[in-house]
Amino acid sequence: MPIVISGTTITGLGSGGLPANSVGTTALADGAVTRDRLGAGTILQTTYLNSTTRTTHAPGNTLSEVSSSYRCSITPLYANSIIKITYHVPWNMGGGWAANYIVKVSAKRWIGGAGASDLSSVGVSNGSRWLMSGYADRPHNGYDANDMNNWSWTTYDAPNTTSAVQYGFYAGTEGGTMYYGYSGYASGGFAWDANIVITCQEIKQ
Amino acid sequence: MAVVIDGSAGTISGIGTDGFSAGTISSTSLAANSATGIKMGYAGAVVQTQVVNSTTRVTAASSNMTEISTSYRVSITPLFSNSVMLISYHIPTGWNTDWAANYVMRVSAKRFVGGTPQDISSVGVTNGSRTLVAGYHQRPGNSFDYNDMQVWAYQVIDLPNTTSAIQYGFYASQEGGTVYYGYSRDGNGSWGWDSNIVIMVQEIKQ
Numbered sequence: 001m002p003i004v005i006s007g008t009t010i011t012g013l014g015s016g017g018l019p020a021n022s023v024g025t026t027a028l029a030d031g032a033v034t035r036d037r038l039g040a041g042t043i044l045q046t047t048y049l050n051s052t053t054r055t056t057h058a059p060g061n062t063l064s065e066v067s068s069s070y071r072c073s074i075t076p077l078y079a080n081s082i083i084k085i086t087y088h089v090p091w092n093m094g095g096g097w098a099a100n101y102i103v104k105v106s107a108k109r110w111i112g113g114a115g116a117s118d119l120s121s122v123g124v125s126n127g128s129r130w131l132m133s134g135y136a137d138r139p140h141n142g143y144d145a146n147d148m149n150n151w152s153w154t155t156y157d158a159p160n161t162t163s164a165v166q167y168g169f170y171a172g173t174e175g176g177t178m179y180y181g182y183s184g185y186a187s188g189g190f191a192w193d194a195n196i197v198i199t200c201q202e203i204k205q
Numbered sequence: 206m207a208v209v210i211d212g213s214a215g216t217i218s219g220i221g222t223d224g225f226s227a228g229t230i231s232s233t234s235l236a237a238n239s240a241t242g243i244k245m246g247y248a249g250a251v252v253q254t255q256v257v258n259s260t261t262r263v264t265a266a267s268s269n270m271t272e273i274s275t276s277y278r279v280s281i282t283p284l285f286s287n288s289v290m291l292i293s294y295h296i297p298t299g300w301n302t303d304w305a306a307n308y309v310m311r312v313s314a315k316r317f318v319g320g321t322p323q324d325i326s327s328v329g330v331t332n333g334s335r336t337l338v339a340g341y342h343q344r345p346g347n348s349f350d351y352n353d354m355q356v357w358a359y360q361v362i363d364l365p366n367t368t369s370a371i372q373y374g375f376y377a378s379q380e381g382g383t384v385y386y387g388y389s390r391d392g393n394g395s396w397g398w399d400s401n402i403v404i405m406v407q408e409i410k411q
Contacts, residue, residue: 029244031245033250043251046249048289048362050362052329141306141346142344147342147344148338152360182329186335187334189336190309190336191336192338193330195361197362
């Protein structure tokens with residue numbers, strides 16, 4: 001193809017024939033920016049869980065997983081990335097509780113077939129205190145089997161892997177039964193049903 | 206300005222970007238701020254973020270779920286119809302002492318399309334006659350008074366399936382009494398407070 005100069009227009013040149021620093025428009029087409037172009041502090045990926053699983057849990061005063069359906073999966077692109085995890089866990093005490101019972105929840109990580117492990121944001125060894133990355137709470141005034149308590153919190157982790165990771169949570173109570181995603185009562189003006197939502201965002205370092 | 210082709214230096218000068226053949230741009234097109242949301246080419250990318258930081262202060266006294274203020278909406282126009290929206294709420298409220306200790310207060314996220322309220326994707330599923338909620342039910346804490354703050358802070362998701370402009374806000378109600386949005390009823394005591402209502406939405410490419 002000939003090179004034609006007409007007035008101030010040149011045609012017939014490929015990108016490689018142009019001055020240094022010239023690029024083709026395909027380099028900036030819609031959708032052309034890939035993850036490897038992003039710098040530190042940018043969000044490389046976002047995953048989410050929007051669970052309709054409804055279950056009860058009565059673990060007593062130990063922490064255990066409520067349901068493996070309450071896990072959000074992410075596969076980090078870089079081993080040194082930080083993961084931001086946001087939880088929205090609505091639950092009901094279902095009745096049968098003492099007013100001063102304590103309930104606890106803490107974020108957990110699973111990698112491969114290994115068991116649950118603590119996140120980087122879990123507390124530090126401090127006497128015989130529980131190490132937590134979440135909540136401890138008591139019932140509020142006048143609670144009953146219609147009430148919603150809600151664990152909504154944001155935490156972070158540095159999993160140091162590029163293998164698939166899952167983020168979920170452990171919970172425990174002093175007694176009674178907890179209802180996850182719904183109230184114990186099914187009728188009445190204040191009974192409710194709500195999804196469990198967990199999101200994960202990988203932040204490049 | 207003359208067009209100069211310097212074969213020794215391997216450069217062409219004297220012409221603007223528009224003068225090159227179709228499909229060619231200059232390196233300035235890759236300058237800071239040029240990688241806008243539409244350019245993102247991978248699933249999971251945040252392609253835009255919108256926020257409302259509302260200084261509107263209102264009271265409400267409705268026992269039926271209703272919108273508190275249209276000022277408490279954040280607007281977004283999705284770039285892609287299959288995007289997922291992450292919506293974060295921070296709603297500080299003050300409760301009056303005309304409440305009974307066991308009154309329940311409720312809040313649930315809403316999507317507005319053309320002004321019409323709709324449930325979002327995080328709302329619950331049909332389950333007996335339970336109310337479907339994407340938010341909170343809450344009672345006062347112990348010894349609450351008119352300086353206390355109760356905060357609704359949570360994040361939910363939505364799949365609006367549109368590229369038209371939408372808004373995210375919330376409905377709320379209480380069993381009785383008055384709720385103060387963004388401030389305490391008491392304006393003088395050392396525990397009185399004022400705080401903005403903040404709603405943020407992030408569009409996530411799929």
